[in-house]
Amino acid sequence: MSISFADNRSAPTSSHSSAEAGRQRAGHLWSSLADVCNLLQIAPGSAAADRDIVFQHVQFKAGQRIFTIGQPFDMLYIVNSGFLKTVLLDDAGNEQVLGFPMKGDLLGTDGIHQKKYASEAVALSSCDIVMVPFKMLTSLSRRYPEMEMALYSAISRELVREQIMLNMLGSLSAEARVARFLMSLSERFSAMGYSGKEFNLRMTRQDIGSYLGLTLETVSRTMSAFDRLGYIGVDGRAVILKEAQTLRTLRRLPPSKAKAKKVIVEPSDIEMADKELAA
Amino acid sequence: MSISFADNRSAPTSSHSSAEAGRQRAGHLWSSLADVCNLLQIAPGSAAADRDIVFQHVQFKAGQRIFTIGQPFDMLYIVNSGFLKTVLLDDAGNEQVLGFPMKGDLLGTDGIHQKKYASEAVALSSCDIVMVPFKMLTSLSRRYPEMEMALYSAISRELVREQIMLNMLGSLSAEARVARFLMSLSERFSAMGYSGKEFNLRMTRQDIGSYLGLTLETVSRTMSAFDRLGYIGVDGRAVILKEAQTLRTLRRLPPSKAKAKKVIVEPSDIEMADKELAA
DNA sequence: CGTTCCCTTGAAATATTTCAATTATAGTGG
DNA sequence: CCACTATAATTGAAATATTTCAAGGGAACG
Numbered sequence: 001m002s003i004s005f006a007d008n009r010s011a012p013t014s015s016h017s018s019a020e021a022g023r024q025r026a027g028h029l030w031s032s033l034a035d036v037c038n039l040l041q042i043a044p045g046s047a048a049a050d051r052d053i054v055f056q057h058v059q060f061k062a063g064q065r066i067f068t069i070g071q072p073f074d075m076l077y078i079v080n081s082g083f084l085k086t087v088l089l090d091d092a093g094n095e096q097v098l099g100f101p102m103k104g105d106l107l108g109t110d111g112i113h114q115k116k117y118a119s120e121a122v123a124l125s126s127c128d129i130v131m132v133p134f135k136m137l138t139s140l141s142r143r144y145p146e147m148e149m150a151l152y153s154a155i156s157r158e159l160v161r162e163q164i165m166l167n168m169l170g171s172l173s174a175e176a177r178v179a180r181f182l183m184s185l186s187e188r189f190s191a192m193g194y195s196g197k198e199f200n201l202r203m204t205r206q207d208i209g210s211y212l213g214l215t216l217e218t219v220s221r222t223m224s225a226f227d228r229l230g231y232i233g234v235d236g237r238a239v240i241l242k243e244a245q246t247l248r249t250l251r252r253l254p255p256s257k258a259k260a261k262k263v264i265v266e267p268s269d270i271e272m273a274d275k276e277l278a279a
Numbered sequence: 280m281s282i283s284f285a286d287n288r289s290a291p292t293s294s295h296s297s298a299e300a301g302r303q304r305a306g307h308l309w310s311s312l313a314d315v316c317n318l319l320q321i322a323p324g325s326a327a328a329d330r331d332i333v334f335q336h337v338q339f340k341a342g343q344r345i346f347t348i349g350q351p352f353d354m355l356y357i358v359n360s361g362f363l364k365t366v367l368l369d370d371a372g373n374e375q376v377l378g379f380p381m382k383g384d385l386l387g388t389d390g391i392h393q394k395k396y397a398s399e400a401v402a403l404s405s406c407d408i409v410m411v412p413f414k415m416l417t418s419l420s421r422r423y424p425e426m427e428m429a430l431y432s433a434i435s436r437e438l439v440r441e442q443i444m445l446n447m448l449g450s451l452s453a454e455a456r457v458a459r460f461l462m463s464l465s466e467r468f469s470a471m472g473y474s475g476k477e478f479n480l481r482m483t484r485q486d487i488g489s490y491l492g493l494t495l496e497t498v499s500r501t502m503s504a505f506d507r508l509g510y511i512g513v514d515g516r517a518v519i520l521k522e523a524q525t526l527r528t529l530r531r532l533p534p535s536k537a538k539a540k541k542v543i544v545e546p547s548d549i550e551m552a553d554k555e556l557a558a
Numbered sequence: 559c560g561t562t563c564c565c566t567t568g569a570a571a572t573a574t575t576t577c578a579a580t581t582a583t584a585g586t587g588g
Numbered sequence: 589c590c591a592c593t594a595t596a597a598t599t600g601a602a603a604t605a606t607t608t609c610a611a612g613g614g615a616a617c618g
Contacts, residue, residue, distance in 0.1 A: 500598080
């Protein structure tokens with residue numbers, strides 16, 4: 001039996017639907033510059049007025065690749081709807097998951113450096129993607145300073161996101177990684193207008209494990225443990241968050257056999273007083 | 280030990296004391312735009328002719344911070360000489376090392392997004408740093424298209440570097456991480472004209488461990504093991520690489536009891552990720 | 559309706575950390 | 589310049605987190 005609730009694949013409750021941002025034309029969707037700014041959460045500034053420039057959309061089905069490693073770079077992609085993963089491939093062809101882009105995320109920036117994409121993006125569901133020629137973006141940058149900053153800002157944000165992942169992989173336990181992963185998804189769903197409390201995972205345990213530097217078994221066991229402790233409800237890919245605050249600050253699990261149901265948390269929100277803990 | 284370049288070492292302060300983000304007094308060195316392009320390994324194009332623009336240098340001593348987390352962003356920094364580490368700080372004030380920048384590396388790009396630096400850079404030795412106002416760079420971008428691409432490219436490269444680190448942390452054993460770390464340093468030293476075979480580590484075992492997601496003891500033990508196996512020579516911070524090819528492709532150590540000196544290596548390809556492992 | 563992929567769970571193997579003790583090394587100030 | 593103190597590095601032994609191996613059940617899909 002499965003937990004069932006509204007699928008976050010359906011339209012968000014938000015009043016602001018950018019699905020209508022796209023213009024139907026010749027069977028394809030197109031977005032204006034204003035639409036794109038909106039999607040990226042940029043103040044469009046004077047660029048919004050530019051009605052001449054439109055960007056084409058492309059649809060992908062689950063499993064399809066938006067771009068692949070080594071492919072010549074000339075295009076950036078913005079997710080309009082759907083869920084994806086970005087991956088690196090090692091010599092044996094094994095995937096290393098780098099991230100799970102969704103609505104509003106910018107893809108392909110790692111291709112700028114070598115003029116070839118350094119990673120590949122795979123659709124995990126049906127996806128609607130806006131294609132933005134990089135040349136176009138740089139020429140727009142010259143015309144509209146807001147666009148220039150937006151582009152730098154978007155790339156810089158990606159950089160910061162990866163730094164945070166490095167920190168996570170370098171210093172947190174398996175449980176803490178899984179907990180933060182769930183909270184991160186929750187927050188992103190919320191920001192998109194979906195429920196941050198109940199959602200479906202779009203990726204396999206394998207994908208999550210790769211992303212978090214863990215085996216799929218460890219991910220599965222950890223989620224089961226969270227379920228047993230009442231922090232979440234899990235049934236396959238359906239997740240219900242029950243103790244968000246606990247998950248947010250969790251460092252490791254409480255001793256299973258022993259006494260307390262108490263959890264070790266960070267001294268974060270309170271203050272940063274004692275440092276005798278610090279090595 | 281025979282080491283190919285100058286001394287170093289004054290104890291890198293273990294975190295805190297970020298109070299005075301040590302911007303020493305202004306140095307007396309200045310660089311032209313052509314100098315900067317040269318440092319960054321950019322084809323200067325027509326920009327080289329611009330003799331009006333000069334960039335100021337600043338000197339830092341070991342332990343001083345070039346910029347700190349949360350500090351308002353307005354400047355990028357290019358390393359002209361010296362060695363640094365970039366770090367993230369968690370709630371308890373513990374450092375997470377993100378990279379070890381050296382000559383030619385661009386610092387501070389993670390500040391673009393939030394207009395505040397997201398990490399901090401700490402000098403591990405005496406350093407000479409070129410200051411480049413971000414505004415200046417973007418205005419130059421408008422004038423010289425080469426500069427624009429150079430900037431995007433530099434940030435994109437950083438992104439790729441971090442992706443490779445994520446892959447490493449997510450999938451390699453402790454031994455493989457240390458081996459690749461050493462090879463990466465070696466290649467960077469070589470590229471700078473120093474010996475890639477004999478060099479001094481500028482950072483502590485703690486720093487290396489943090490960077491690689493390992494404890495300092497594991498780093499120490501692993502290097503000792505490499506030494507015992509004849510792959511390297513280690514004496515404190517002095518390192519001599521003896522079996523570069525072995526280190527480059529090492530996956531895990533050969534069984535200690537057993538006879539074999541043979542090492543398990545990757546099935547195919549040997550380069551790709553090794554190229555730019557570290558900052 | 560079968561085939562394939564995905565998820566869960568246990569038990570054993572093992573890699574890495576933790577704790578602890580000892581020896582180096584560098585910086586400080588008499 | 590040397591002694592002194594603090595920080596850094598090494599190493600062993602024990603503790604433990606995570607992976608590996610293995611098997612069974614479930615969901616998805618053509």
